[in-house]
């Protein structure tokens with residue numbers, strides 16, 4: 347597989363002349379970013395779209411490259427970025443230390459442009475392949491929305507983020523109404539098409555960048571909404587109920603409506619407040635969904 351044209355490469359070195367040498371090798375093919383200290387490199391990764399690969403000097407005054415690498419590997423957000431050490435050290439112990447810190451490779455200074463280019467190309471190709479596999483492992487095969495595993499990971503992550511920021515986190519549990527009757531009436535393949543259409547409608551309804559729609563299992567979907575309190579979540583859920591109804595997918599045997607509908611249960615909390623835990627939030631959303639069903643379906647309940 348040949349990597350597509352332009353990747354984002356971050357070059358980290360305290361000596362501008364070394365940055366310049368690498369810039370010369372890559373600037374025509376890739377988008378180049380530069381940092382002259384470990385701190386700058388970490389800040390870049392936190393404040394910008396992530397680089398696809400980092401070329402990292404080992405010896406730097408404020409924080410050495412090994413420390414920078416360990417920090418990036420310890421963060422879930424940055425752990426998958428391949429880091430190639432660029433080092434003047436050729437001792438086996440130093441090279442081993444670089445690999446043990448989490449580097450994928452090292453190249454020695456002074457750099458040989460052909461060697462650097464070949465190694466970077468290899469690691470970008472591997473990165474592309476592993477990104478693809480990771481994306482597939484976290485996507486629901488039928489509907490194309492996130493799968494349960496991705497949702498579970500995101501819930502833990504967003505719980506911690508909202509806890510740090512003392513901001514609310516909302517969860518919606520969503521279930522297609524009388525879906526057994528739908529399958530019985532129109533067949534399983536039509537049921538699958540209905541699931542895909544509902545997945546797409548939900549994805550379109552929850553469009554803030556941090557909202558995550560996932561298939562929770564069977565005919566159940568879930569939506570995670572960071573920085574969102576109960577009343578905003580309710581508004582969004584009501585829009586989603588209308589959006590699915592607006593798809594106008596015929597469901598002639600539904601006692602609720604002549605078209606496919608959904609019910610949604612909402613729960614929200616500020617993570618970190620006494621007695622709160624991700625499992626409790628999910629249980630409350632599930633109980634609210636049960637309540638929406640009990641009240642007649644095609645609606646939202648809290």
Ligand SMILES: Nc1nc2c(ncn2[C@@H]2O[C@H](COP(=O)(O)OP(=O)(O)OP(=O)(O)O)[C@@H](O)[C@H]2O)c(=O)[nH]1
Pocket residue numbers: 488521522523524525526527529533534535536537538541563564565639643
């Ligand atoms: N076509 C299709 N059907 C599925 C899939 N996963 C689960 N189902 C069906 O979804 C139906 C869920 O039925 P129930 O849990 O009884 O609930 P319901 O009929 O939706 O009724 P309420 O939830 O009470 O409104 C079952 O018939 C499952 O076979 C799937 O991937 N494709």
